[in-house]
Amino acid sequence: MAALSGVAIRRRLTTNESEKRLVVSPILEPSEQLRDDQGSIDVRLGFQFALMVPSLIESVDEFEGEQPPSLSSLYTRQYVPFGRRIVVHPHQFILAATLEYLRLPNDLMAYVLGRSTWGRLGLIVATAVGIQPNFAGTLTLELRNLGEAPLSLYPGQIIAQLFFHEVSGAEAGEGLGQYSGAVELLPKQLSPQKTYNRIHQMKENLAN
Amino acid sequence: MVVKVDRSIKRARLAVAFALERLRQQVADARSKQYPGDHIGPTRWLNLVCGLIDTAFEYLNESDKVGISTDAEAGLITDAAQLATESYQCLVLMRGAGTDELSYSIVTPLDRWFSQLRVTNATFFRAELVANYELSFIQDRPFRRVRNPAASLTEALQINWPFLRVTVPAKAFSIVPHLAIVAHEIGHALFDKVGWEISAFVDSEVPILTANIKDRLAVAALDSSTTKILNSVFQSWWEEFSADAFAFYLTGPAIFFSLPEFFQFLGSGYGLSETHPANDLRRSALFAKIIEGGGESFAAIFEKHLKQNLTVDFNSPLIVPTPAATEIFKDMRSEGHSREKAAVLAELHGSIDKLIPAVYRHVGKFLEENANDAIYLPKRFDQDLADHLEPLLGAVPPIEVGALDQGKTPTEFASILNVGWAALLTRLSDLRVRISGPDPFGSELAERLQGLLSKAVELSEARRVWQN
Numbered sequence: 134m135a136a137l138s139g140v141a142i143r144r145r146l147t148t149n150e151s152e153k154r155l156v157v158s159p160i161l162e163p164s165e166q167l168r169d170d171q172g173s174i175d176v177r178l179g180f181q182f183a184l185m186v187p188s189l190i191e192s193v194d195e196f197e198g199e200q201p202p203s204l205s206s207l208y209t210r211q212y213v214p215f216g217r218r219i220v221v222h223p224h225q226f227i228l229a230a231t232l233e234y235l236r237l238p239n240d241l242m243a244y245v246l247g248r249s250t251w252g253r254l255g256l257i258v259a260t261a262v263g264i265q266p267n268f269a270g271t272l273t274l275e276l277r278n279l280g281e282a283p284l285s286l287y288p289g290q291i292i293a294q295l296f297f298h299e300v301s302g303a304e305a306g307e308g309l310g311q312y313s314g315a316v317e318l319l320p321k322q323l324s325p326q327k328t329y330n331r332i333h334q335m336k337e338n339l340a341n
Numbered sequence: 342m343v344v345k346v347d348r349s350i351k352r353a354r355l356a357v358a359f360a361l362e363r364l365r366q367q368v369a370d371a372r373s374k375q376y377p378g379d380h381i382g383p384t385r386w387l388n389l390v391c392g393l394i395d396t397a398f399e400y401l402n403e404s405d406k407v408g409i410s411t412d413a414e415a416g417l418i419t420d421a422a423q424l425a426t427e428s429y430q431c432l433v434l435m436r437g438a439g440t441d442e443l444s445y446s447i448v449t450p451l452d453r454w455f456s457q458l459r460v461t462n463a464t465f466f467r468a469e470l471v472a473n474y475e476l477s478f479i480q481d482r483p484f485r486r487v488r489n490p491a492a493s494l495t496e497a498l499q500i501n502w503p504f505l506r507v508t509v510p511a512k513a514f515s516i517v518p519h520l521a522i523v524a525h526e527i528g529h530a531l532f533d534k535v536g537w538e539i540s541a542f543v544d545s546e547v548p549i550l551t552a553n554i555k556d557r558l559a560v561a562a563l564d565s566s567t568t569k570i571l572n573s574v575f576q577s578w579w580e581e582f583s584a585d586a587f588a589f590y591l592t593g594p595a596i597f598f599s600l601p602e603f604f605q606f607l608g609s610g611y612g613l614s615e616t617h618p619a620n621d622l623r624r625s626a627l628f629a630k631i632i633e634g635g636g637e638s639f640a641a642i643f644e645k646h647l648k649q650n651l652t653v654d655f656n657s658p659l660i661v662p663t664p665a666a667t668e669i670f671k672d673m674r675s676e677g678h679s680r681e682k683a684a685v686l687a688e689l690h691g692s693i694d695k696l697i698p699a700v701y702r703h704v705g706k707f708l709e710e711n712a713n714d715a716i717y718l719p720k721r722f723d724q725d726l727a728d729h730l731e732p733l734l735g736a737v738p739p740i741e742v743g744a745l746d747q748g749k750t751p752t753e754f755a756s757i758l759n760v761g762w763a764a765l766l767t768r769l770s771d772l773r774v775r776i777s778g779p780d781p782f783g784s785e786l787a788e789r790l791q792g793l794l795s796k797a798v799e800l801s802e803a804r805r806v807w808q809n
Contacts, residue, residue: 147745151735158740159749159804180445180799212445214379215806232803234796236737269736269774271796289807312736313775317792 137241137297139169145241145297155297156236156269166291173294175248179230179271180288181318182219183208195323196336205319218285221256221278229274230318232289236269237297244296245272251292255280258293266300269312350414354401357422361397364428368394371432374439377448382465383438385500389484390431392494397424399491424487434479434506438467442511446799450754451507451523454591457715458708460530463500468511472606476526479504505530517794518761521588521595522603528587528704532580535707539579542696550692557670557684567681574685578618578693579700585623586704589630593717594639594651595758597627598766601657610672611661615682619663619690626697628653639719646726647767656766666691717755725756726763733764733790734771738797741804751801751808761794 137145145155146167157174160166166175185207195201208228213219221227237243242265247258257277264272274293278284286292324332368390376383397420403409404417437443448466455464481502487494507526509515551563554571563571588596604612604620612620631651632640640651654660663669666687673683708716729739729752739760743749764772769783769790776785 143745151731156732156737158737159751159800159807160745161804161807163745180803212375212440214445215803232800234738234740234800236735311773311775 135299136172137299139167139171139173142172142174142297143167143169145238153238153240154236155238155241157233157295159233161232161289173246173296175291175294176235176245176272177232178274178286178288178290178292179232180212180214181230181271182211182213183228183318184211185226195329196333201322201324201329204321204323208319210318213288215288218287221276221284221286223255223278223281223283226275226277228318229276229286229292231272231274231293234269234271235264235295236312237264237266239266240300241297242266242300243268243298245274245293246296247293248291254282254284256284264295265313267312271318273318350411350418353415354404354418357397357418357425358401360425361394361401361421361428364390364394364425364432367432371435374441375445376438377440377443377445377466378452380448380452380465382463383435385463385497386431386435386465386504388493388497389504390428392491392497393424393428393431393484393487395491395493396487396489397421397428399489400424420488427483435465435467437469437508437511438465442468442470443509444515444795446795446802447517447520449802450798451520453754454524454527454715455530457712458527458531459711460505460527461501462503462505462530464505464507466507466509468515469508470511472510472603473508474510474522474526474603475506475508476529477506477508478530479506517791517798518595518758518765519599519603521592521599521755521758524591524596525584525588525600527591528584529580531587531707532583535583535703537703539696539699542699546692546695550688553666553688553691554684557666557688558680564681567685570682571685571689574615574682574689575693577616578689579696581617581623582626582693582697582700583704585627586701587708589627589701590705590708590716592755592758593719593722594631594643595717595755595762597624597631597639598656598762599758600624600627601654601660605657605659608659611663613663613669613686613690615686618693620660621663622690622694622697624657624660625653626694626701629697630701634719637719639722642719642723642726643763645723646730647763649767663690717759721753721756722759725752725760729756729760730763730768733760733793734768734773736772736774736793738793738800740797740800749804751804752797754798754801757794757797757801761790765790 142155145153146157146160148154157176160174161177186209187207190207193202193204193207211219219227235243242263244262245259245264246262247256251258255278257279258274260275276286322329368387371387372384400417400421404414404421443466451466452464481498481504484494484498490498507523509520509523551571554563554567555561558567585596585600588600592599601620601624604624609620612618612623632638635641643649643651664672669690670683670687673686674680678686705716725739728742733739739752739757741749741751765787769786772786772790774786774789776789780786
């Protein structure tokens with residue numbers, strides 16, 4: 134599984150073969166975000182944010198109640214346009230969308246990592262770092278300020294970088310894959326349905 | 342501080358002051374809200390409300406002056422109460438203008454249509470939880486009649502009137518491709534600016550029309566009240582066709598798909614009323630423009646890319662055909678209209694189609710002279726489908742066009758609408774996104790398409806802002 138160089142990333146972004154094409158859109162300043170001598174592409178902070186409102190619940194427990202809880206009820210949304218800012222206070226946790234829309238072909242996967250400049254200020258950018266082949270959507274970043282000072286973040290700032298790897302064994306272009314992922318910032322449910330059903334059943338059995 | 346209330350007139354003053362203070366608080370809350378696109382319109386409207394409240398407080402101050410007569414005191418308090426009521430009504434008018442009802446990104450491209458067409462009136466957008474698109478003209482006369490206005494009110498009035506309020510459906514009814522209908526609403530704002538010349542219609546058709554109405558009513562001459570009805574209905578229908586024409590030139594096929602589908606959704610019979618001509622007539626007028634130009638028409642390009650023949654009822658087969666004049670007359674009578682009005686509606690329907698080509702021609706000429714770049718042409722449609730349709734089906738929103746290193750340009754809003762319609766109506770099952778389970782009607786795929794189109798609007802605007 135080889136990592137893509139800057140040149141290879143560029144080639145993937147501009148290829149006419151749609152099944153091989155990597156989409157990162159819009160790349161507002163290609164000369165800053167994509168350099169041939171680097172092995173990554175920089176992505177920017179988008180406009181949509183979600184802030185957790187933990188005080189309204191006892192705990193996040195997907196097996197409490199008959200149905201999986203709506204996780205979106207844990208958050209308030211905030212839309213921050215260009216020129217405005219959102220402040221991440223020490224130890225605060227927020228979700229943020231990348232500005233760029235991303236679509237990976239079925240033979241590429243990616244990792245999203247924070248930039249070291251932000252890291253040195255205490256900002257952790259992503260905890261769920263892997264992006265699967267055939268992903269399509271904006272990335273949701275999990276931002277946490279581990280530093281001591283509040284950090285003002287502006288949409289459009291470069292916030293993270295994506296590293297791409299070829300997936301061995303993938304049959305590029307074989308059929309046309311279905312793209313997963315979404316433009317929705319908030320999570321829907323924690324467990325896949327079968328897992329949820331099994332654990333819920335076991336919990337019910339113990340209670341009875 | 343203790344407020345001493347010892348007279349009933351003071352209690353009345355307190356009640357008004359209390360209400361005004363509540364309103365002031367509500368305005369402060371409204372000011373702290375976020376409005377789509379950070380549009381200036383809501384702020385201007387709130388300035389007006391503030392001006393009314395300030396004026397009302399000044400009335401209360403005046404009423405409390407030493408030596409004022411009881412009658413004058415009561416009059417000022419009454420006037421202040423009336424201004425409080427008007428302020429509240431103004432706040433109600435802008436309900437639904439915030440980002441909780443209307444997505445942040447959508448207003449900017451809609452507003453761009455206004456500026457491209459040089460509509461400089463103060464404007465705000467708001468969403469309503471009903472299937473309704475509407476343009477309201479709010480006149481300044483009532484505000485200018487306010488006696489001794491506060492400085493803040495005088496200042497707030499220094500805008501281009503009438504104030505325009507654009508209503509679109511909120512959330513559940515808000516489907517991106519349908520937003521082409523806003524272009525129709527903008528057309529209403531421009532009706533008076535088009536250099537109309539319809540004497541040919543008046544000379545040739547009006548005598549026939551009046552003769553038909555006379556026959557229908559079995560009278561020798563039309564009385565003044567029937568003539569007034571005729572003038573009023575004619576004016577309304579003319580304006581509707583004009584607004585349709587604006588929407589056609591601004592959005593091309595998107596309005597042909599949007600408007601009839603919306604009529605169908607409303608299920609309003611055949612749609613003919615005092616204010617609106619029949620649905621199928623409006624649809625036919627749009628369709629005639631869609632097929633105009635033969636091999637270079639929108640219809641031909643649609644067929645070239647999508648391998649489907651565009652027909653007049655392509656996505657609106659449930660529109661009820663308008664019956665013959667006698668049937669219309671009966672229907673209008675059974676709906677409670679007077680004989681005169683029913684006769685006007687029935688007979689005008691048969692004549693108005695002769696006016697339509699002139700309406701479209703004049704609107705087209707107006708746009709060529711004033712906002713040529715805003716016209717959506719078949720060539721553009723061809724390029725949009727070539728650039729964006731297949732990528733969209735592969736889950737890539739139509740955000741931008743061009744090469745990476747030569748500089749990309751943001752996709753126009755009308756292009757997003759048209760590519761969206763093409764995908765929705767002809768290729769939805771080819772949309773390569775994963776869905777949760779069986780989707781017998783395609784509703785989940787349509788919802789995913791809506792997400793992609795919304796993202797296209799947001800990010801094409803982001804690119805535009807960044808470049809500017």
